Structure formats: structure tokens, C-alpha cells
Amino acid sequence: MRKxxxxxxxxxxxEAVGIPDQGIAAGTxxxxxxxxxxxxxxxxxxxSFEPHxx
Amino acid sequence: MNADxxxxxxxxxxxxxxxxxxxxxxxxxxAVWEKLVLEYPVAWHKDLNFWVVxxxxxxTEMLKNNTQxxxxxxxxEHAPPEKPEAEKNDFxxxxxxxxxxxxxxxxxxxxxLTLPAFSKPVMGKIDxxxxxxxxxxxxxxxxxxxxxxxxxxxEKLPVRAIAHMVxxxxxxxxxxxxxxxxxxxxxxINLPFKERQAAMQSSLKGFTYFKEVIxxxxxxxxxxxxxxxxxxxxxEGDDRLTDYDIMAMIQAVIVAxxxxxxxxxxxxxxxxLANPGQYALLRQRPELMENAIIELLRVGAFGKIPQFRxxxxxxxxxxxxxxxGQGIMxxxxxxxxxxxxxxxxxxxxxxxxxxxxxxxxxxxxFCIGTYLVRVxxxxxIQELMKRFPDAELLDGDGRVDYDYNHHNARRxxxxxxxxxxxxxx
Numbered sequence: 001m002r003k004x005x006x007x008x009x010x011x012x013x014x015e016a017v018g019i020p021d022q023g024i025a026a027g028t029x030x031x032x033x034x035x036x037x038x039x040x041x042x043x044x045x046x047x048s049f050e051p052h053x054x
Numbered sequence: 055m056n057a058d059x060x061x062x063x064x065x066x067x068x069x070x071x072x073x074x075x076x077x078x079x080x081x082x083x084x085a086v087w088e089k090l091v092l093e094y095p096v097a098w099h100k101d102l103n104f105w106v107v108x109x110x111x112x113x114t115e116m117l118k119n120n121t122q123x124x125x126x127x128x129x130x131e132h133a134p135p136e137k138p139e140a141e142k143n144d145f146x147x148x149x150x151x152x153x154x155x156x157x158x159x160x161x162x163x164x165x166x167l168t169l170p171a172f173s174k175p176v177m178g179k180i181d182x183x184x185x186x187x188x189x190x191x192x193x194x195x196x197x198x199x200x201x202x203x204x205x206x207x208x209e210k211l212p213v214r215a216i217a218h219m220v221x222x223x224x225x226x227x228x229x230x231x232x233x234x235x236x237x238x239x240x241x242x243i244n245l246p247f248k249e250r251q252a253a254m255q256s257s258l259k260g261f262t263y264f265k266e267v268i269x270x271x272x273x274x275x276x277x278x279x280x281x282x283x284x285x286x287x288x289x290e291g292d293d294r295l296t297d298y299d300i301m302a303m304i305q306a307v308i309v310a311x312x313x314x315x316x317x318x319x320x321x322x323x324x325x326x327l328a329n330p331g332q333y334a335l336l337r338q339r340p341e342l343m344e345n346a347i348i349e350l351l352r353v354g355a356f357g358k359i360p361q362f363r364x365x366x367x368x369x370x371x372x373x374x375x376x377x378x379g380q381g382i383m384x385x386x387x388x389x390x391x392x393x394x395x396x397x398x399x400x401x402x403x404x405x406x407x408x409x410x411x412x413x414x415x416x417x418x419x420f421c422i423g424t425y426l427v428r429v430x431x432x433x434x435i436q437e438l439m440k441r442f443p444d445a446e447l448l449d450g451d452g453r454v455d456y457d458y459n460h461h462n463a464r465r466x467x468x469x470x471x472x473x474x475x476x477x478x479x
Contacts, residue, residue, distance in 0.1 A: 005169070007165050008165055008417075009424065042415075042416060043410070043417050043420070044417055048418075
């Protein structure tokens with residue numbers, strides 16, 4: 001499981017957690033998010049995300 | 055065809071409907087905004103010579119369209135001609151390196167390099183660094199029967215916090231404040247050209263100061279762990295921020311965190327104290343704080359002059375033909391209270407789901423200072439709740455008054471709070 005960060009706003013998508021509020025189950029890989037999925041914080045497209053290592 | 059001549063099918067409005075400078079509008083913009091979002095979501099303003107985009111849907115679409123619209127005023131048909139590089143001063147060079155001026159690839163590079171300095175974890179550390187400033191401001195208030203939230207909190211705290219964050223010594227706060235106001239005024243194209251030029255000239259000594267700070271930090275064995283230090287350290291491979299990149303970021307922080315945050319504080323206090331049930335709920339459920347701040351900003355809707363965009367090409371946008379170079383006022387505060395997006399839009403509900411809100415914008419130019427604003431607002435509200443849990447607005451409305459000449463906000467410059475502090479005799 002990896003984490004991804006939105007380089008526009010810093011929002012972190014954690015594959016292990018998902019976004020249950022938005023119907024994205026824990027364990028959903030970033031690659032498996034819909035192509036039109038946008039950052040829940042700033043609305044930027046998937047291309048604005050990069051792998052994130054803490 | 056010039057900008058003033060009517061185009062067939064063009065939806066037009068004028069100053070009789072939307073005059074952001076009028077006192078009536080500043081006191082109560084709600085009916086005007088509702089008419090704009092419902093009846094004139096995209097319209098040409100004949101008096102302002104700008105398009106005005108107001109509905110939530112239209113604003114969202116435009117904010118996310120960076121191929122046809124830009125916040126870079128150089129794309130404006132009335133922008134002054136570009137100066138040769140050698141003739142540019144520090145303000146102009148920093149502006150060229152700013153997030154609104156760079157092209158998409160450079161913009162992403164800047165956001166990526168600066169992300170560590172603006173990220174949520176870093177702002178969490180800033181929380182610890184500015185907490186004493188917040189308690190200090192409340193210590194200065196003491197326990198009076200009433201106090202003015204504008205002069206005692208909103209006017210003091212943002213500038214102190216930003217000055218502290220960028221490493222300005224306490225004794226240079228006034229200098230810094232003047233610099234902050236000059237920087238902001240220099241970029242407001244709604245102001246007369248001469249006023250913008252005067253503000254730009256006035257800002258130059260501030261740039262000189264920060265150039266020296268950056269040079270000192272670069273010369274030191276370690277640039278430091280604070281905001282400026284983290285910008286100097288920022289790197290991606292061999293790529294590093296230049297002095298002007300860093301000064302552009304300092305400019306961005308000043309705009310996001312000092313002048314605008316003044317309104318955050320007054321409108322947050324006004325919103326909470328005008329809604330005692332919500333104030334009590336936030337005391338009971340502090341985990342709602344972040345949502346509460348966004349909701350308070352949304353409902354307060356303190357913007358007067360919209361954000362600007364410029365068309366990069368001829369565009370048909372929602373049935374209207376926008377010509378390359380025309381200016382657009384992106385009426386975000388109207389969108390924040392668009393009844394098509396929000397149920398009971400003017401009702402403060404700190405538990406409201408705020409998905410898709412535009413309080414900090416959206417897309418590539420999403421507010422870079424968003425976490426900074428949240429940290430500062432959160433600390434202030436926590437302290438307000440702790441010291442004055444029973445506070446209310448004096449006479450029901452806090453005897454609210456406005457600075458009708460403020461350059462872009464519906465700036466509250468008086469908001470009297472009745473503390474209801476029980477005195478121990």
C-alpha cells in the first residue's frame with residue numbers, strides 16, 4: 001500500500017485508508033481510482049499526484 | 055471591435071445591478087449575488103469592462119480551466135507593455151516568478167518545490183510557533199466588558215503571525231505591514247494605474263530587505279528550519295528555488311496570510327457570535343474546527359472585488375463569447391453562497407458537508423496559504439472560546455462598521471464583542 005500526495009495542495013491519499021466518505025474503500029490503489037477522480041481538497045486531477053514517502 | 059461595443063447575444067449587466075464599490079453592496083451583497091448567480095451567471099459588465107462569472111458551477115469550471123484562462127494579468131488586453139528584463143525592478147521580477155505568472159510546467163515545478171514549506175505537517179509546526187502570539191493578543195485584551203475584535207485581534211494577529219513566520223523581527227512589524235499592503239495594492243488591477251505604481255515603488259525597500267535575509271541564510275552553514283529556510287533548502291534533483299522564486303513565495307504568503315486573514319478573524323468571530331448554537335457546538339466538538347473555519351469563511355463571504363482571470367484565446371464559455379485578452383472577474387464569494395449549490399446558503403452550519411467548496415479556490419491555483427489560514431484561524435477561535443465562552447455581539451450586531459474604501463474586501467473595521475465575563479470581586 002502506498003501514499004500519494006497532491007503537489008498543488010498537499011492532500012495525501014493513503015491507499016490503506018481510502019476515502020470511505022466518498023465510497024472509496026480502504027485498500028483501493030491509486031491506479032484504480034477513476035480517471036476523472038479529483039483531489040478532494042483542491043479539485044486537481046489525478047496527474048497532480050505523486051508517490052509520497054514520509 | 056473594441057471591448058465596449060455590444061456583441062450579438064451577449065448577456066450584459068452594469069453598475070446599477072453590480073457595483074462592488076457601493077456602500078449598500080458592501081453592507082449587504084446577498085440580493086445582488088443571488089441575482090447574479092441565478093440570472094446572470096456569466097455576463098459582460100458594461101461599466102467595469104470585465105466579464106463577471108458568478109455561479110458556483112461556472113466558477114468551478116473556469117478555475118479548473120488553465121488552458122484557456124490565466125490569472126496572469128499580462129494576458130489582459132489592457133496590460134502595460136512588457137519591460138525589457140534589464141529595466142525591471144525587484145517587484146516586477148518577483149512577480150514574473152510568482153505562481154500567477156508562470157506557465158503550467160513552471161507552475162507545477164514551483165508548487166512541487168514549495169510544497170514542503172506549505173504542507174500540513176509544516177503548518178502544524180507553525181502552530182506551535184505562533185500560539186504565543188495568539189495568547190499575547192488575548193492577554194492584551196484582558197477581561198473588559200466589551201472590546202473591538204477588529205482593532206484588538208484582526209488588525210494585529212495576521213501581520214504578527216506572518217512577520218514571525220518569515221522571520222521579521224518584532225520591531226520591524228510596521229515596516230512589514232506597509233510592505234504587505236504595498237505588495238497587495240500593486241497587484242490589484244481595479245486600482246488606478248498611478249496608485250498601483252506608487253504602491254509598487256513603496257514595496258521595493260521590502261524586497262531589498264528580503265533579498266538580504268535570503269543572502270544571509272544562503273551564506274550560513276544551515277539556512278534554518280523555518281519557512282524561509284525550508285524554501286532555500288527545497289530541491290528536486292538539482293533544481294532549486296532562485297532568490298526571486300523565494301521572494302515570490304514570500305509575496306504569496308503575505309497576500310494569503312496577512313491582509314486576507316484580517317477578514318478571516320472578524321468574520322469568524324461575527325459568524326460564531328451571531329450563531330450562539332454553533333459557537334456552543336464548536337466548544338463541545340472541537341474536532342469540527344477545520345470544517346468550521348471553511349464554513350465561516352463561506353458564509354462570511356467577505357470578498358468585494360472578485361478574483362481575476364484573462365482569456366488566453368477566443369473562448370465560447372457557457373454560451374458567451376469571451377475574446378482573447380478580455381478580463382474576467384471570477385465572483386467566488388457569490389459562488390460561495392449560490393443556492394443552486396448550497397441548501398440555505400447563508401445559514402452557518404459547521405457540520406455541513408463542504409465537498410466541492412471554492413473557499414480556497416480550486417485546481418492549479420488553489421490557495422497556497424490554505425493550511426496557514428486554518429492554523430491561524432483555529433488558534434484564534436480556540437483562544438476566544440477559552441477566554442470568552444459566553445461572548446456575544448454587542449447590541450446584537452456588534453455595532454459593525456466597514457472600511458468602504460478597502461481595495462478588495464468588505465472589510466469590517468469595527469466589531470464590538472460583549473464578553474459577559476463574570477468578574478470575581
